Amino acid sequence: MSVSRRSFIQRSSLLAASVLLPMGCSDGTDAARAGQRTAIVIGSGFAGSVAALRLGLAGIPTIVLERGQQWTVAGTDTFPTTTNFDRRATWSIPSSASSQAGQPGYAGLLETIAGANVAAVCGACVGGGSLVYGGVLIQPAQTEFERVFPFLSYAEMDSIYYRRVLDTIGAAPIPDDVLATPNYAAHRTFIRDNSAIGYEVQRPHTGFDWNIIRQEINGEIPPAASIGEYAFGCNSNAKLSTDKNYLRDAVATGNVEIRSLTEVEVIRERNPQGYSVMCRQLSAEGEVLDQYELAADYLFMAAGSMNTTRLLLKSQATGELKGANDRVGHGWGTNGDLLLAQNHPEVGTGFQGGPACIASVDRSDAQHPVTFMHSPVSIAPIQLQMSMSVPDVPGQLAYDLQSDATLINWEKDTNTPSALARQASFERLITSNGGAQTPFIQDQIWHPLGGAVMNDACDELGQLYGYRNLFVVDGSLLPGSAAGVNPALTVAANAERVMEGILGGVLRR
Numbered sequence: 001m002s003v004s005r006r007s008f009i010q011r012s013s014l015l016a017a018s019v020l021l022p023m024g025c026s027d028g029t030d031a032a033r034a035g036q037r038t039a040i041v042i043g044s045g046f047a048g049s050v051a052a053l054r055l056g057l058a059g060i061p062t063i064v065l066e067r068g069q070q071w072t073v074a075g076t077d078t079f080p081t082t083t084n085f086d087r088r089a090t091w092s093i094p095s096s097a098s099s100q101a102g103q104p105g106y107a108g109l110l111e112t113i114a115g116a117n118v119a120a121v122c123g124a125c126v127g128g129g130s131l132v133y134g135g136v137l138i139q140p141a142q143t144e145f146e147r148v149f150p151f152l153s154y155a156e157m158d159s160i161y162y163r164r165v166l167d168t169i170g171a172a173p174i175p176d177d178v179l180a181t182p183n184y185a186a187h188r189t190f191i192r193d194n195s196a197i198g199y200e201v202q203r204p205h206t207g208f209d210w211n212i213i214r215q216e217i218n219g220e221i222p223p224a225a226s227i228g229e230y231a232f233g234c235n236s237n238a239k240l241s242t243d244k245n246y247l248r249d250a251v252a253t254g255n256v257e258i259r260s261l262t263e264v265e266v267i268r269e270r271n272p273q274g275y276s277v278m279c280r281q282l283s284a285e286g287e288v289l290d291q292y293e294l295a296a297d298y299l300f301m302a303a304g305s306m307n308t309t310r311l312l313l314k315s316q317a318t319g320e321l322k323g324a325n326d327r328v329g330h331g332w333g334t335n336g337d338l339l340l341a342q343n344h345p346e347v348g349t350g351f352q353g354g355p356a357c358i359a360s361v362d363r364s365d366a367q368h369p370v371t372f373m374h375s376p377v378s379i380a381p382i383q384l385q386m387s388m389s390v391p392d393v394p395g396q397l398a399y400d401l402q403s404d405a406t407l408i409n410w411e412k413d414t415n416t417p418s419a420l421a422r423q424a425s426f427e428r429l430i431t432s433n434g435g436a437q438t439p440f441i442q443d444q445i446w447h448p449l450g451g452a453v454m455n456d457a458c459d460e461l462g463q464l465y466g467y468r469n470l471f472v473v474d475g476s477l478l479p480g481s482a483a484g485v486n487p488a489l490t491v492a493a494n495a496e497r498v499m500e501g502i503l504g505g506v507l508r509r
């Protein structure tokens with residue numbers, strides 16, 4: 001459906017008035033009299049979920065705009081699986097400015113953004129990355145954390161914000177009885193091999209309900225996570241994605257509304273205050289059902305590193321954001337990730353239970369410690385590890401107005417000290433266990449971070465320099481690294497820290 005510029009503006013002014021309403025009020029005059037401040041959150045992944053709950057609890061009328069679908073487990077075929085991989089797995093809806101606009105597509109779970117040297121993958125649904133992630137909620141070590149975030153207090157993050165996220169999600173490490181079952185033999189092999197060469201083995205928290213996984217193993221319900229089907233959502237409902245905790249609780253405050261299948265295309269500054277967003281409401285098949293403009297006093301960017309950065313760059317390029325800030329796009333990175341696979345003498349072709357729940361850390365190079373996350377796969381006779389180290393060289397995201405494309409400027413980091421440390425650690429492991437390295441996907445990353453980095457493009461509370469009341473709260477704030485581990489827990493805990501600071505300080509002034 002195409003909407004003329006004229007009618008678009010007319011519609012938008014009506015909706016701009018309506019969003020200024022406190023939820024439940026019916027007319028713009030009441031809202032203006034009430035003088036209540038309102039918020040828009042773009043994106044409902046880890047950070048957007050945290051922002052929504054904290055805004056709702058603070059009594060601020062908030063609308064969460066999420067481009068993807070709401071997925072609710074109903075039967076064993078809700079989500080695609082590795083053996084039943086179909087259009088549900090892929091976000092394939094072109095933007096309205098792209099050359100593909102109007103082509104059919106589908107609002108599937110994962111978006112892939114291709115760059116010259118690497119492709120970044122991210123979640124596209126209510127709950128964002130929390131539906132498609134491997135479940136790992138790991139906390140970085142203090143040394144690496146302080147290296148990457150020298151201006152943050154590790155003690156405060158440790159005692160307050162990491163715990164708050166783990167408690168709200170209900171996360172827990174794999175219990176002994178589950179680890180002892182045949183489904184988790186590959187995990188036990190990983191623990192044995194890594195312990196044997198002195199790597200520090202950890203059982204991080206995971207965002208899965210281990211009681212449901214027990215029911216799977218006991219045959220009480222059809223298996224999913226316990227046979228390695230945990231990556232594109234989880235058909236047994238074992239995954240504790242944020243739609244089941246943070247977002248549910250946010251809506252329960254009565255102050256938060258979530259609009260799924262609503263994609264923000266550009267952000268505009270409003271005078272004398274606030275922001276508006278141009279969005280389009282989609283069908284699951286990508287048909288544009290409506291286009292409108294929505295306004296609020298406070299804008300929270302939680303579209304993830306790739307899309308928050310894209311929206312900011314695009315809005316600057318189109319002149320809708322006018323404040324000076326030439327740091328957007330900088331400090332982007334891959335989290336120092338590399339998937340490393342080995343043909344292991346004891347790992348067969350059968351399934352490996354999930355989720356990813358055992359890590360090991362090699363600290364033999366004190367300057368470049370390497371974390372391995374055992375990543376269960378059931379598609380080949382291999383043992384797969386996500387290796388991570390703090391990267392040495394940052395990349396950059398850019399936006400091309402003519403093609404409407406996000407550009408990833410990133411040099412493959414094969415010869416940097418951290419990359420060499422990663423490879424050396426892996427070689428030590430396979431030499432000791434008799435395995436052999438085997439090629440696996442190496443041109444794709446799942447942990448893009450940065451683009452609107454704290455103390456660079458934004459202040460420490462995520463307020464974008466040059467823009468009052470525009471806050472970045474998501475993975476864009478992290479400078480291309482979550483301090484050598486998987487990022488979701490740090491993204492969410494940092495969002496908790498930022499929201500507490502904003503609600504306790506900036507928004508009170």
Ligand SMILES: Cc1cc2nc3c(=O)[nH]c(=O)nc-3n(C[C@H](O)[C@H](O)[C@H](O)COP(=O)(O)OP(=O)(O)OC[C@H]3O[C@@H](n4cnc5c(N)ncnc54)[C@H](O)[C@@H]3O)c2cc1C
Pocket residue numbers: 042043044045046047048065066067068121122123124125126127128129130132133134135136137138231262263264265302303304305307308311356446447448474475476486487488489491
């Ligand atoms: C396959 C896979 C496995 C992973 N496994 C792990 C793991 O086990 N542990 C871990 O720590 N990390 C993991 N990650 C990474 C983790 O998912 C991300 O780091 C995390 O989700 C980032 O949180 P975020 O809030 O910054 O963004 P996201 O969680 O990505 O949320 C962004 C949201 O914004 C929405 N959005 C984007 N653009 C727009 C727009 N224009 N308008 C409206 N909405 C928009 C998206 O649809 C999405 O819902 C994995 C990622 C992938 C892809």
